Amino acid sequence: METQTEHFECAVIGGGLAGLCLAVQLASRGVSVVVFEKNKYPSHKVCGEYISMESWPFLEGLGVPLARLNLPEIHHLGVSSERGFMLEHPLEMGGFGISRYSLDNCLFEIASRMGVRVMQECRVTDVQGNPSVGFEIRTSLGNIRAKTVCGSYGKYAPQFIHLDDSNALKADSQNYIGVKYHIKTNFPSNRIELHNFSDGYCGISKVDGEWHCLCYLTTAQNLLANGKDVKRMEETVLYQNPFLKNHFSNAEFVNAQPLIISNVQFNKRQTDAGGIFLLGDAAGSITPLCGNGMSMGMRASKLLAEQLLLFFDQKQSHEEALKNYHRAWNAAFGTRIRAGYHLQKLFGKSRTTDFALKLLHRTPWLTSQLISLTHGTTF
Numbered sequence: 302m303e304t305q306t307e308h309f310e311c312a313v314i315g316g317g318l319a320g321l322c323l324a325v326q327l328a329s330r331g332v333s334v335v336v337f338e339k340n341k342y343p344s345h346k347v348c349g350e351y352i353s354m355e356s357w358p359f360l361e362g363l364g365v366p367l368a369r370l371n372l373p374e375i376h377h378l379g380v381s382s383e384r385g386f387m388l389e390h391p392l393e394m395g396g397f398g399i400s401r402y403s404l405d406n407c408l409f410e411i412a413s414r415m416g417v418r419v420m421q422e423c424r425v426t427d428v429q430g431n432p433s434v435g436f437e438i439r440t441s442l443g444n445i446r447a448k449t450v451c452g453s454y455g456k457y458a459p460q461f462i463h464l465d466d467s468n469a470l471k472a473d474s475q476n477y478i479g480v481k482y483h484i485k486t487n488f489p490s491n492r493i494e495l496h497n498f499s500d501g502y503c504g505i506s507k508v509d510g511e512w513h514c515l516c517y518l519t520t521a522q523n524l525l526a527n528g529k530d531v532k533r534m535e536e537t538v539l540y541q542n543p544f545l546k547n548h549f550s551n552a553e554f555v556n557a558q559p560l561i562i563s564n565v566q567f568n569k570r571q572t573d574a575g576g577i578f579l580l581g582d583a584a585g586s587i588t589p590l591c592g593n594g595m596s597m598g599m600r601a602s603k604l605l606a607e608q609l610l611l612f613f614d615q616k617q618s619h620e621e622a623l624k625n626y627h628r629a630w631n632a633a634f635g636t637r638i639r640a641g642y643h644l645q646k647l648f649g650k651s652r653t654t655d656f657a658l659k660l661l662h663r664t665p666w667l668t669s670q671l672i673s674l675t676h677g678t679t680f
């Protein structure tokens with residue numbers, strides 16, 4: 302294979318939301334950026350596809366024409382227990398629905414137009430070097446050199462990234478699986494529902510076009526107990542929640558087979574490793590119950606772009622950029638990740654969840670407070 306010797310100021314490993322948003326911001330300020338993405342655009346991803354409104358101005362600022370896309374705006378939350386109780390609550394800030402298929406592809410097109418070199422179907426296999434001599438990024442399509450490297454590879458750290466385990470906020474050692482369908486159904490476009498079932502919960506809300514997203518998270522153990530048969534698990538476990546049974550029974554499924562991911566864990570990780578800046582899920586993931594992993598990834602890209610631009614303008618060293626990004630990241634997300642981690646414990650358990658939802662029903666101020674802990678302000 303021919304070795305490429307191209308040199309960029311910034312290399313981004315992973316072209317999901319966080320990586321593409323970072324690339325667009327840097328490119329708009331004249332930084333040369335390469336993004337490596339192991340898949341091809343457009344493609345579907347396991348995600349609930351509800352984005353908190355806090356990200357609306359940011360995405361519009363990057364050039365995503367949200368206002369023209371006629372997207373569903375979501376301002377009401379319903380949370381049900383397996384026992385059939387539904388908590389109703391307005392969402393003060395609210396959110397909007399857009400499929401990852403549409404959003405990631407739109408950001409990819411914007412990045413390409415801005416001169417970002419996006420290498421699709423290109424897996425990064427190793428990174429060598431350090432900030433003082435620069436980095437060599439080894440990929441399935443050849444090697445490239447870069448002055449800085451950012452890891453936005455999502456929830457699965459590649460082998461060449463060495464994370465310090467003592468940094469992690471110890472989550473339960475559970476492995477989760479995520480399952481997603483696009484469906485056509487009669488469900489209000491201004492509403493999101495979260496339905497609890499034994500060891501999991503399932504969200505439903507409208508996205509762009511004619512589709513709704515139906516996405517759930519449960520333990521790998523739950524699937525194993527049902528002979529690794531998703532359909533059987535849905536019918537024996539998820540259908541115990543009467544609302545879910547109704548949604549599953551009355552929807553038209555766009556594809557018979559869902560998208561599934563496994564080995565999902567939620568914890569706070571770290572903002573750099575071996576001189577590589579980390580962002581998005583790579584730096585820490587939040588339970589989807591809190592619904593805001595995408596906004597966190599996008600916000601992190603903004604915090605990191607600010608620090609990198611100071612570095613490229615020679616206003617701070619690489620070491621200072623790492624430290625300042627770490628500080629900014631913790632200030633923005635520390636509380637949010639902890640809140641998500643503790644909230645997760647209240648859900649997916651028949652009696653506890655029913656009790657918690659009834660309590661929250663009687664104390665709407667507390668419900669508002671909990672919801673606001675998991676959201677940020679616009680940026």
Ligand SMILES: Cc1cc2nc3c(=O)[nH]c(=O)nc-3n(C[C@H](O)[C@H](O)[C@H](O)COP(=O)(O)OP(=O)(O)OC[C@H]3O[C@@H](n4cnc5c(N)ncnc54)[C@H](O)[C@@H]3O)c2cc1C
Pocket residue numbers: 314315316317318319320337338339340346347348349350351352353423424425426453454455456459478479480516517518565580581582583586587589592593594595596598
């Ligand atoms: C079940 C579930 C439901 C969720 N629902 C919501 C929701 O409703 N709202 C919300 O805001 N968040 C939700 N989230 C969280 C959200 O999906 C993530 O926080 C978000 O996708 C993180 O974006 P990212 O850019 O960090 O990672 P990703 O979007 O995962 O992107 C990482 C990219 O890196 C690429 N990659 C990985 N390794 C390599 C490599 N070695 N070389 C090249 N490319 C590589 C991958 O192909 C991928 O495209 C949910 C998560 C789960 C599991």
